[in-house]
Amino acid sequence: MVSQNHSEKKTKVKRRQIIPGFGLSLGLSLSYLSLLVLIPLSMIFIYTSQIGWGGFLREISQPIVVSAYQLSFTTALVASLINLVFGVLTAWVLVRYSFPGRKLIDGLLDLPFALPTSVAGITLATLYATNGWIGHLLPFKVSYTQVGIVVALILIGMPFVVRIVEPVLQNLEKENEEASAILGANRFQTLVHVVFPKIRLAAFSGFALAFSRALGEYGSVVFIAGNMPFKTEIAPLVVMQKLEAFDYDGATSVALVLLVASFLILFLINFSQWVVKRKFAD
Structure with a gap:
């Protein structure tokens, strides 16, 4: 019983040490990734799509x-x-x-x-x-x-x-x-x-x-x-x-x-x- 209580307290301590937490860390990671990688790269697709498939093939050929x-x-x-x-x-x-x-x-x-x-x-x-x-x-x-x-x-x-x-x-x-x-x-x-x-x-x-x-x-x-x-x-x-x-x-x-x-x-x-x-x- 004592061992079980000690294990539960240890688990709680470990959980409290996870800073800043999954939700906040995931949000910061996705924001960082979006601002520096996803959004700049997506602009290439968006801008290229405006010239159409025919224009794209003409440029790369x-x-x-x-x-x-x-x-x-x-x-x-x-x-x-x-x-x-x-x-x-x-x-x-x-x-x-x-x-x-x-x-x-x-x-x-x-x-x-x-x-x-x-x-x-x-x-x-x-x-x-x-x-x-x-x-x-x-x-x-x-x-x-x-x-x-x-x-x-x-x-x-x-x-x-x-x-x-x-x-x-x-x-x-x-x-x-x-x-x-x-x-x-x-x-x-x-x-x-x-x-x-x-x-x-x-x-x-x-x-x-x-x-x-x-x-x-x-x-x-x-x-x-x-x-x-x-x-x-x-x-x-x-x-x-x-x-x-x-x-x-x-x-x-x-x-x-x-x-x-x-x-x-x-x-x-x-x-x-x-x-x-x-x-x-x-």
């Missing part, structure tokens, strides 16, 4: 816009695939090995999150120029080419894969890998059949986030791309050019395609996580 879409989606996909491979490898090294400078490298991985994208773009363009420190050593041109765009997108997307895969690797039990080795599996078989199934959802989430971020990247790309129409002109740059020309119909139409693509990617991530959680729950 212009040759220069189609070329910019192709370049943005292609370079984002290539950069994200590279980040997927090397991001998982980097996370593995940081989790499973101890070496001098490990904490420094781990801290530098977050630099693209804090570094202004324009600064990153200027730095990359300078380094990879034909007379730059790295560019003059390469047998091919990087700055002001599509290769330079991929390099910039790799930089801004790299932390997504590493930071999502890293905690999953930390929670993996090494006993499973040791058991696989005892049963005669080589390292590659252990990686494919033991490790990868545990991290594939996290790796896919990191890849999708990196891809979504790369689609809308502007600052780090605009300085290294060269911005040549039909060659190195990305979709976000087309949006900026249309805004500067007061072509709001064209700008919102091009931006809407990028917005919908990013939304679908994020929806796919959350849906995949929901499916996996439901599978394990069953």
Whole structure:
């Protein structure tokens, strides 16, 4: 009886400590989300709907816009695939090995999150120029080419894969890998059949986030791309050019395609996580 009363008092104390409360916190969260995200993004849909379906198709089917879409989606996909491979490898090294400078490298991985994208773009363009420190050593041109765009997108997307895969690797039990080795599996078989199934959802989430971020990247790309129409002109740059020309119909139409693509990617991530959680729950 005493224990039950103590438990009830403890529960009441815990409930009183929930400040500011579910109703108030939910209201503040929804207000914050609406003012900064939902309302600004909804204006793109509202403004685009005013030009009609025919006007929307006309704006996004212009040759220069189609070329910019192709370049943005292609370079984002290539950069994200590279980040997927090397991001998982980097996370593995940081989790499973101890070496001098490990904490420094781990801290530098977050630099693209804090570094202004324009600064990153200027730095990359300078380094990879034909007379730059790295560019003059390469047998091919990087700055002001599509290769330079991929390099910039790799930089801004790299932390997504590493930071999502890293905690999953930390929670993996090494006993499973040791058991696989005892049963005669080589390292590659252990990686494919033991490790990868545990991290594939996290790796896919990191890849999708990196891809979504790369689609809308502007600052780090605009300085290294060269911005040549039909060659190195990305979709976000087309949006900026249309805004500067007061072509709001064209700008919102091009931006809407990028917005919908990013939304679908994020929806796919959350849906995949929901499916996996439901599978394990069953």
